[in-house]
Amino acid sequence: MAGVTNSVASHTANHVASGVPSSSRHRDYQASPATREAPWVRYTLLTIALGFFTLFLLMPLFAVFTEALRKGWGVYFAALVEPDALSAMRLTLLAAAIAVPLNLVFGVSAAWAIAKFEFRGKQFLITLIDLPFSVSPVVAGLIYVLVFGAQGWFGSWFGDHDIRIIFAVPGIVLATIFVTFPFIARELIPLMEAQGRDEEEAATVLGASGWQTFWRVTLPNVKWGLLYGVILCNARAMGEFGAVSVVSGHIRGLTNTLPLHVEILYNEYNFAAAFAVASLLALLALITLALKTYVEWRQTATLSPESREQAT
Amino acid sequence: MPTLSHLITRRHQVLPGFGLTLGFTLVYLSLIVLLPLSAVVFKTLSLSFAQFWEIVTAPRVVASYKLSFGASLLAAGINTVFGALLAWSLVRYRFPGRKLVDALVDLPFALPTAVAGIALTALYAGNGWLGKLLEPLGIKVAFTPLGVLVALVFIGLPFVVRTVQPILEDLELELEEAATCLGAHRWQIIRLVILPALTPALLTGFALAFARAVGEYGSVIFIAGNLPMVSEITPLMIITKLEQYDYTGATAIALVMLAVSFILLLVINSLQGWSAASSSSTGGRKS
Numbered sequence: 058m059a060g061v062t063n064s065v066a067s068h069t070a071n072h073v074a075s076g077v078p079s080s081s082r083h084r085d086y087q088a089s090p091a092t093r094e095a096p097w098v099r100y101t102l103l104t105i106a107l108g109f110f111t112l113f114l115l116m117p118l119f120a121v122f123t124e125a126l127r128k129g130w131g132v133y134f135a136a137l138v139e140p141d142a143l144s145a146m147r148l149t150l151l152a153a154a155i156a157v158p159l160n161l162v163f164g165v166s167a168a169w170a171i172a173k174f175e176f177r178g179k180q181f182l183i184t185l186i187d188l189p190f191s192v193s194p195v196v197a198g199l200i201y202v203l204v205f206g207a208q209g210w211f212g213s214w215f216g217d218h219d220i221r222i223i224f225a226v227p228g229i230v231l232a233t234i235f236v237t238f239p240f241i242a243r244e245l246i247p248l249m250e251a252q253g254r255d256e257e258e259a260a261t262v263l264g265a266s267g268w269q270t271f272w273r274v275t276l277p278n279v280k281w282g283l284l285y286g287v288i289l290c291n292a293r294a295m296g297e298f299g300a301v302s303v304v305s306g307h308i309r310g311l312t313n314t315l316p317l318h319v320e321i322l323y324n325e326y327n328f329a330a331a332f333a334v335a336s337l338l339a340l341l342a343l344i345t346l347a348l349k350t351y352v353e354w355r356q357t358a359t360l361s362p363e364s365r366e367q368a369t
Numbered sequence: 370m371p372t373l374s375h376l377i378t379r380r381h382q383v384l385p386g387f388g389l390t391l392g393f394t395l396v397y398l399s400l401i402v403l404l405p406l407s408a409v410v411f412k413t414l415s416l417s418f419a420q421f422w423e424i425v426t427a428p429r430v431v432a433s434y435k436l437s438f439g440a441s442l443l444a445a446g447i448n449t450v451f452g453a454l455l456a457w458s459l460v461r462y463r464f465p466g467r468k469l470v471d472a473l474v475d476l477p478f479a480l481p482t483a484v485a486g487i488a489l490t491a492l493y494a495g496n497g498w499l500g501k502l503l504e505p506l507g508i509k510v511a512f513t514p515l516g517v518l519v520a521l522v523f524i525g526l527p528f529v530v531r532t533v534q535p536i537l538e539d540l541e542l543e544l545e546e547a548a549t550c551l552g553a554h555r556w557q558i559i560r561l562v563i564l565p566a567l568t569p570a571l572l573t574g575f576a577l578a579f580a581r582a583v584g585e586y587g588s589v590i591f592i593a594g595n596l597p598m599v600s601e602i603t604p605l606m607i608i609t610k611l612e613q614y615d616y617t618g619a620t621a622i623a624l625v626m627l628a629v630s631f632i633l634l635l636v637i638n639s640l641q642g643w644s645a646a647s648s649s650s651t652g653g654r655k656s
Contacts (some may be wrong), residue, residue, distance in 0.1 A: 084542065086461045090548035092542055094539065097557075099462060106458040109451040112553040113523050114476050117488035124491050163397045170391040173384050176376040182394070183637070188402055191630040193584025194482075195604040198621045199611065200405035203412050208616060210408065258383045261555055264635070267385035289478070296481025298587035299604065303611065316587070323487050323591065332491070335484040340394035348478075350472045 098269035106306040121339045137337065138331035144310045145318035145334075148226065152301075152314060153294040156233040160290055164241030165283075169271070172249035173257065183246065189238040197235050198303025201228055222305030229314065232300040237290045244286030248279050285349065292345040296338060319320075384464040409627060411469050429597055430606050435513055437603040441582035442627040444521035449575045451627065452529025453567070459530070460537040477523055482587025489520055490592045510595030517602060520588040525578030536567060536644070542574035569644035576640055580633040 078159055086092045087099075094102075126133055134144060167186060171179055189197065204210050205222035215222055222228045256278070260270040276283075298316040305312045307321065322331035373388045373395075413421060424430070458464075459471050477485065493500045493510040503510060510516050540563065548558045586604040593600045601609075603626060610619035 070422050085463075087463070089542070089546065091546040092461075094555055102454060102466060103462055106451070106454045107464075110455060110470060110474075112499075113519075113526060114473055116422035116492055117485060118473075118476065118480075119522065120492050120498070121484060122486045124488075145435045151561050159397075163394065166390040166397075167394040169386060170394055174382065174391075175378045175386050176387075176391070178376065182398075184634070185398060185402070187634070188406070191580060191584075192406070193586065193604050193607075193623075193626050193630065195586050195607050196409070196584070196626055199607060199619055199623050200408050202611070203616065203620065206616070229402075235405070254384060261383050261385070270384070271386075273443060287512075290405075292479050296479075296484070298481060298483040302586075303608065316481045317386045319483050319487065323564060328491075331487060335481075337488060339486045342476065342481070342484075345479040346472050346475055349475065350468075 104326050105270065118339060121332055121336050124328060125336040127331040127332075132329050133333045133336075136333035139330075141310050141313065142315075142318060142330075142334055145313045145315045146337075148229065148312070149295050149314045149316075151226070152230050152233045153291055154232050156237050156294045157287060159234055160237055160241050161283075163238070163284060163288060164243075164245050165278045167242045168245035168249045168279075169275075171246050172252075173254045186239050186242050191236055194236060194299025195303060197300040198232050199234070201231050201304050204207075205231075222246075223309070225305050225312060228304035229301050229312060233294050233297055236297050236300050237294045240290035240293065241283065242288035244282050245279060248282040249275070252278055281352055281359060285352045285356070288345055288348050288352065292342065295341060386651055396618035406627070408622055409623050412617060413624045416621060421621050425625050429601070430603070430622060431497050432598045433601045433603045433606045436517060436600065440517045440521055440602075441579050442486060443520055444525055444582050445575045445579035446520075447522050448525045448529045448578045449571055450576075452526055452574060453533050453571060455526075456530045456533040464467040475524075475527050477527050481586070482524070483591070485523055485588040486520065488524060489516070489588065493519060493592065510545060510556050511592055512546060512596075512600070514593075514600050516588050516594065517600060520592050521582040521585060524585050524588055525582050527580060528577035529571070529574035532577065532644070533567060533570045536570040540566060561647050566636055566647070569640060573637065576633065576637045580630065580637060583629060585631070637644035 063295065133295055167182075170176075202209065202223050204212075205215060205228065206212050207216060207223070209223075212223075220227075222231070256274050257270050260274045265273070295314075296316060297314075298320070301314055302317060302320070305314070306311060307317060309321065313321065319331050319335045319338070322328075323333065330357060343359075373391050376391075377387065416424070455474065459467060459474075462540075490511055493503070493516060495501070495504050495509075495511070497511070500511060507516070510519055531574050544562050544566075545558050548562050553561070585605060586602070586608075590601055590605060593602060593605075595601055595605060603622065607619045607622050610616075610622065
């Protein structure tokens with residue numbers, strides 16, 4: 058099941074958006090005897106927790122970079138500038154460049170309809186939007202093979218017109234759109250619901266057009282949440298493996314994205330090159346986490362004055 | 370799109386754009402998600418029930434369910450224990466590098482699964498940092514079902530931490546203070562005050578980690594070894610059938626997986642409802 062990720066991520070945004078002051082984050086639990094454990098308990102728990110963290114999260118991360126540089130910087134850079142690697146980079150960027158903007162337009166549009174209006178079937182619609190998160194990436198790839206593959210519903214029509222979808226770039230783009238489908242919508246819906254429609258209604262009553270209201274009132278209010286969604290959506294779009302693997306056909310230099318290129322190099326026992334390309338993706342993950350942390354921090358900073366007003 | 374406006378339940382609508390945005394949402398949702406997903410159902414309908422049953426209960430496929438569900442349950446259980454401990458440490462204790470640890474907990478969300486897969490394999494293979502320590506003890510992790518478990522633990526950890534953490538942060542300290550005044554021992558407080566308040570979040574985190582683990586592919590296939598009847602996961606069975614151009618077989622197994630995901634989605638939704646309700650009753654601030 059492809060990340061139910063965002064129900065967790067949006068939990069954080071929800072927390073921020075609902076205007077709950079996060080004063081609890083700064084509480085000093087060790088000051089009061091009522092919320093304090095004996096030092097030996099504290100250190101034991103900390104050691105176990107951080108040991109687990111190191112074993113399962115830190116060590117794999119370090120392993121990527123160590124393995125990548127095992128044969129030196131020369132081999133490392135050679136693996137990155139090799140033509141197949143470059144074409145994989147181009148395809149990964151292309152898939153993300155199409156999938157992210159499309160899902161951005163969808164996310165904004167869905168959030169506007171869901172957050173600013175009351176209509177029947179709203180909860181059901183939200184569940185449907187979440188659906189791609191709970192579908193295994195392999196199944197996500199399979200459904201496009203069933204629709205567009207040679208024996209699929211539209212396969213013969215596209216075949217007659219000499220258009221290839223599956224085992225070609227369009228299939229990769231479609232699978233990427235599917236797995237990143239809910240990210241931005243799931244981020245924006247709770248945020249825009251929490252902000253209500255008073256400001257937009259005031260703008261409309263004062264004579265602003267729908268577009269003016271959106272650009273000048275709604276967008277500035279949700280920009281950090283929007284950015285948060287875009288960052289997560291982009292990370293997934295560039296890193297997706299299972300779904301893309303099913304529709305790609307693994308044609309070197311043509312239908313390989315970076316994660317698929319890693320797989321091919323690895324299966325050819327070209328470990329240094331596989332880890333060199335993987336280290337690029339690991340860097341992308343670290344940049345994603347850094348940006349995400351920054352956006353969370355900005356989101357809390359911009360919202361806290363308001364939430365303090367609400368609290369008083 | 371005037372046909373959509375009859376759905377609206379609130380009269381005197383001031384804001385524009387309902388028809389346009391809902392219309393676009395429904396069209397896009399149908400084209401990208403609903404229509405392709407329905408293909409799984411229609412394709413399976415071309416099979417008789419006996420044929421369908423034969424495919425989804427073939428011994429090799431059943432072995433894959435056992436591994437996928439067994440390892441996912443175990444991984445979600447391990448994550449619930451250690452994830453809760455990690456969330457507790459992040460909220461309650463101050464230690465150097467806490468912010469960094471907090472940010473890195475999301476690594477499994479951000480790191481492409483293929484990268485996680487080869488990194489874990491490199492660590493646990495016979496010549497890897499951890500494999501070297503474990504193999505003399507007779508524990509083989511890479512290319513065995515144990516490897517599948519390790520990959521699923523990696524993938525599921527943030528789900529538990531991120532569901533438990535906000536609930537812990539919002540927990541009322543007054544409850545613990547009151548319990549202390551009434552003479553409760555620290556361990557009794559944790560067991561009788563804190564743990565019950567965390568239960569819905571722990572179950573939600575468990576279910577989220579489990580749901581993710583069942584469908585996971587990328588991080589598992591490298592470390593699993595993929596031996597038939599031993600270390601093949603269910604998503605891999607779909608891939609295997611596809612590679613043999615057995616689209617109907619692949620689709621039948623996909624339908625089983627979709628049904629499981631759908632049930633899990635419903636369970637998670639109701640757990641999250643319970644979690645939200647109970648956190649607003651026990652941990653909620655008075656306004």
